[in-house]
Amino acid sequence: MLRIAVPNKGSLSEGAAGILREAGYSQRSDSKQLVHLDDQNCFEFFYLRPNDIATYVGEGTVDAGITGRDMLIESGAAADEVLGLGFARSRFRFAAPAGSGLTEDQLDGVRLATSYPGLVEGHLAARGIKPRLIHLDGAVEVAIRLGVADVIADVVSTGTTLRQAGLEVFGDPILTSEAILIKPAGRNVPDGFDNLVRRLNGVLIARTYVMMDYDVDQDHLDQACELTPGFEAPTVSPLARQGWFAVRAMVRRKQAQQVMDDLWEAGARAILVTDIAASRL
Numbered sequence: 001m002l003r004i005a006v007p008n009k010g011s012l013s014e015g016a017a018g019i020l021r022e023a024g025y026s027q028r029s030d031s032k033q034l035v036h037l038d039d040q041n042c043f044e045f046f047y048l049r050p051n052d053i054a055t056y057v058g059e060g061t062v063d064a065g066i067t068g069r070d071m072l073i074e075s076g077a078a079a080d081e082v083l084g085l086g087f088a089r090s091r092f093r094f095a096a097p098a099g100s101g102l103t104e105d106q107l108d109g110v111r112l113a114t115s116y117p118g119l120v121e122g123h124l125a126a127r128g129i130k131p132r133l134i135h136l137d138g139a140v141e142v143a144i145r146l147g148v149a150d151v152i153a154d155v156v157s158t159g160t161t162l163r164q165a166g167l168e169v170f171g172d173p174i175l176t177s178e179a180i181l182i183k184p185a186g187r188n189v190p191d192g193f194d195n196l197v198r199r200l201n202g203v204l205i206a207r208t209y210v211m212m213d214y215d216v217d218q219d220h221l222d223q224a225c226e227l228t229p230g231f232e233a234p235t236v237s238p239l240a241r242q243g244w245f246a247v248r249a250m251v252r253r254k255q256a257q258q259v260m261d262d263l264w265e266a267g268a269r270a271i272l273v274t275d276i277a278a279s280r281l
């Protein structure tokens with residue numbers, strides 16, 4: 001039985017349950033449920049507070065967990081990142097009132113509010129800077145207006161919250177974060193773990209790529225194949241019509257429309273795109 005920690009609320013929870021479901025694991029049906037047994041896969045899922053997940057994994061009381069990269073670093077837990085999962089993407093950034101003109105090296109002794117004091121302290125200490133950290137649980141953007149801090153360091157996704165608070169980022173991003181799969185550091189992985197990683201990778205591939213099929217004649221085959229190299233190489237099969245070929249390759253979903261335009265220009269026809277439901281590469 002593999003024990004997996006899953007965030008029970010916040011930005012990570014829906015994405016985590018979604019990717020696990022897509023990977024073929026059953027998930028809880030009620031958001032109050034704290035444990036769910038998937039007896040078909042022999043997996044036990046524990047729905048824990050996002051902030052606590054790295055601690056449980058670091059202690060080895062669960063075999064793996066889903067958390068944010070920023071949260072793992074903040075926790076200081078003895079857990080390793082195994083795989084980026086591509087959701088809950090954010091940047092961790094400094095911000096101050098718009099037009100402040102502040103730079104990172106002016107933060108010595110400055111009142112800095114954040115929910116991630118360990119992450120900020122570590123980042124600035126490496127540069128010999130020591131701010132006066134104010135640890136808040138959330139809604140950090142309002143701390144400056146309420147007079148408890150001069151600058152903040154917080155999670156930024158669309159930037160809407162910052163803008164609405166009249167704040168502006170400054171300095172380079174401290175960290176680029178996303179949901180990640182973690183495991184206890186320095187331990188042999190238990191049976192079934194590699195399969196979990198393969199399944200999750202399969203979902204990520206299916207989300208990132210589409211399958212592209214088209215027909216092309218001999219004269220334009222090489223040029224078309226260059227546009228769709230696939231992973232190893234495209235599959236090229238002869239058509240019943242002399243001198244024509246059917247080509248099949250995986251293409252990045254985001255680039256599919258551009259590749260279709262380029263293929264058309266290169267003489268390909270009957271260009272079709274289909275979703276990949278699941279994969280093992």
Ligand SMILES: Nc1ncnc2c1ncn2[C@@H]1O[C@H](COP(=O)(O)OP(=O)(O)OP(=O)(O)O)[C@@H](O)[C@H]1O
Pocket residue numbers: 009010011012050051067068069070071088089090138155156157158177178179
């Ligand atoms: N608005 C957002 N967009 C994308 N990712 C986010 C956003 N807010 C937080 N995250 C990321 O989600 C992860 C979990 O953060 P957290 O649990 O604080 O989520 P939350 O939605 O802020 O929850 P809470 O409602 O408890 O504050 C972190 O890795 C963080 O970087």
Ligand SMILES: O=P(O)(O)OC[C@H]1O[C@H](OP(=O)(O)OP(=O)(O)O)[C@H](O)[C@@H]1O
Pocket residue numbers: 137138139140141154155156157158159160161162
């Ligand atoms: O750049 P944006 O798209 O506006 O998103 C970023 C905001 O989202 C999160 O806040 P959340 O709603 O979780 O509230 P919190 O501050 O209480 O955690 C995060 O802490 C930022 O405040």
Ligand SMILES: [Mg+2]
Pocket residue numbers: 138
């Ligand atoms: Mg939050």
